[in-house]
Amino acid sequence: MVVDTDSSSSPAPEAPRRWPARVFDRGEDPDPRFSLANERTFLAWIRTSLALFAAGIALEALNLPVAPGLRRAAAVVLIVLGAAAPVQAWIGWLRTEAALRLGRSLPPPALALPLGVALAVVGVLVLIGLLR
Amino acid sequence: MTGGASSRWPVPRRPARPVPGQTTGGDGGLQVERTLLAWRRTTAAVLVAGAGGVRLLTPLLGDWAWLVVTPPLGVLVIAAAGRAGALRRRLAGPLRPVPPWPGRLAVVAGLACLTGLAMAAAVLIRIPAG
Numbered sequence: 195m196v197v198d199t200d201s202s203s204s205p206a207p208e209a210p211r212r213w214p215a216r217v218f219d220r221g222e223d224p225d226p227r228f229s230l231a232n233e234r235t236f237l238a239w240i241r242t243s244l245a246l247f248a249a250g251i252a253l254e255a256l257n258l259p260v261a262p263g264l265r266r267a268a269a270v271v272l273i274v275l276g277a278a279a280p281v282q283a284w285i286g287w288l289r290t291e292a293a294l295r296l297g298r299s300l301p302p303p304a305l306a307l308p309l310g311v312a313l314a315v316v317g318v319l320v321l322i323g324l325l326r
Numbered sequence: 327m328t329g330g331a332s333s334r335w336p337v338p339r340r341p342a343r344p345v346p347g348q349t350t351g352g353d354g355g356l357q358v359e360r361t362l363l364a365w366r367r368t369t370a371a372v373l374v375a376g377a378g379g380v381r382l383l384t385p386l387l388g389d390w391a392w393l394v395v396t397p398p399l400g401v402l403v404i405a406a407a408g409r410a411g412a413l414r415r416r417l418a419g420p421l422r423p424v425p426p427w428p429g430r431l432a433v434v435a436g437l438a439c440l441t442g443l444a445m446a447a448a449v450l451i452r453i454p455a456g
Contacts, residue, residue, distance in 0.1 A: 226357070230361045240368055241368055241371050254450060284436075
């Protein structure tokens with residue numbers, strides 16, 4: 195049996211489409227180091243999310259000596275941030291991977307500033323709650 | 327003293343010549359190893375969070391705490407183990423492209439969000455604000 199391996203006589207096999215198409219249908223595969231760094235950033239956001247959820251839940255569940263209303267407010271802020279962090283992780287990974295494939299400059303993390311401001315607010319709430 | 331074979335100190339190897347389709351840097355293996363360790367750190371953090379979650383939720387939910395925490399964490403750990411295994415297999419040899427697994431990343435992000443919200447909701451509902 196003879197197998198025709200001449201690529202000029204038959205069309206090249208099309209590479210399987212990868213999901214999500216809006217990232218992988220554009221540009222070309224970047225240096226693997228950059229993709230791996232992007233993946234590590236994704237994981238760092240996931241760990242940040244876990245820490246934020248843990249802080250919010252612990253604030254309520256451990257019955258800390260903080261004024262209850264302020265304690266609840268601080269916990270809710272932390273939990274909302276904890277829920278937003280995986281969204282940032284996923285969207286940030288998509289945007290960064292797309293930018294890498296297209297050779298564009300990297301997008302800034304959209305949640306960085308809100309996260310910093312909200313953590314400062316939580317710190318102030320807990321401090322006031324402790325002093326009351 | 328030269329850096330030859332008789333040297334007491336290990337001499338760093340020169341990076342290999344660039345090969346098309348491969349990284350041009352000399353730390354290709356370290357990149358894979360770093361990412362592998364990042365997955366393991368995340369898995370450890372997930373397990374610790376799960377254990378803490380069960381501990382905190384058991385007084386509030388009873389045996390339901392296990393049901394809230396265990397299935398999503400199991401999926402998370404399986405997803406992480408699969409990716410870590412793929413990376414571990416790339417550790418030997420030069421760095422070849424390691425295709426990202428966006429579906430797995432989406433599952434990890436979604437489950438982290440939903441599990442955290444479920445645990446938080448249980449705590450906030452069961453513990454009165456006042």
